[in-house]
Amino acid sequence: MAEDRRRTAQQERVKQSLDEADGFVSAGDLHRRIFAKGESIGLATVYRHLNAMADREEIDVIAVDNERLFRACAPEDHHHHLVCERCGKAVDLPPPEEAWFADVAGRHGFTLTRHVLEIFGVCAECAAASR
């Protein structure tokens, strides 16, 4: 069954780092973050755990440009982010428009299953630093 999985340090590192990262991160990002914490892991292993968790639907995945971004899935506090492309800082966004999605979907005869919204930009500090 699905329960013959082993509990390992790497498993934990990937999951924890993904939790710490607020918002979407790429596999490479995550790998870098883990090393930044002084811990070690192979890039391939990061991918393997990321894919495994995605298969089990424990995390969210979106495809952007030529890479995939992963995010710890927290169904309850489902909200969106405004992410700084320079420093990675993320700001939570209020979900007032949440209903709009279901509305639009329904208007086109669709049954809504999931949606993803991420906004990227450059925060005031980074903008000031680069000039």
Add this chain to the structure above:
Amino acid sequence: MAEDRRRTAQQERVKQSLDEADGFVSAGDLHRRIFAKGESIGLATVYRHLNAMADREEIDVIAVDNERLFRACAPEDHHHHLVCERCGKAVDLPPPEEAWFADVAGRHGFTLTRHVLEIFGVCAECAAASR
């Protein structure tokens, strides 16, 4: 400027084949379709035109898994789609909320660079077929 572009047969082939393809197609698909019509073109050239048109926002691009899909699209009905998870059918979404992104970003001191919005669901037909 933008007007020192030359008009070539390849340019036309890419654009026309994209028009003929109903829905989203990958660069490789398009390349194959062009050959299927007895015409010829280099794969790199297909990519170059696809990217050029995408930059000019003459076509739509969505990232799925590890590849990008392109589709002919009128400049007015800008971005964002409602995608059926079963059959892949994509419906355009009106952009009335477009301004909301820049607004929210600005309110947090961010300079907007790009945003990702994906809405997935099951279309009426697929919903009916699966029951």
Add this chain to the structure above:
DNA sequence: ATGCGTGCAAACGATTTGCAGAGAA
């Protein structure tokens, strides 16, 4: 001891780029 999990490097598929030659202006 048994076999899943890991690291490394090679393999891969999609996309990009360098460069010399072809063709539009």
Add this chain to the structure above:
DNA sequence: TTCTCTGCAAATCGTTTGCACGCAT
């Protein structure tokens, strides 16, 4: 002629996989 566009092949990039070894069970 001039200078952009094209084709081909090599180069990148993100991701996956083969294989031998280590470690959890």
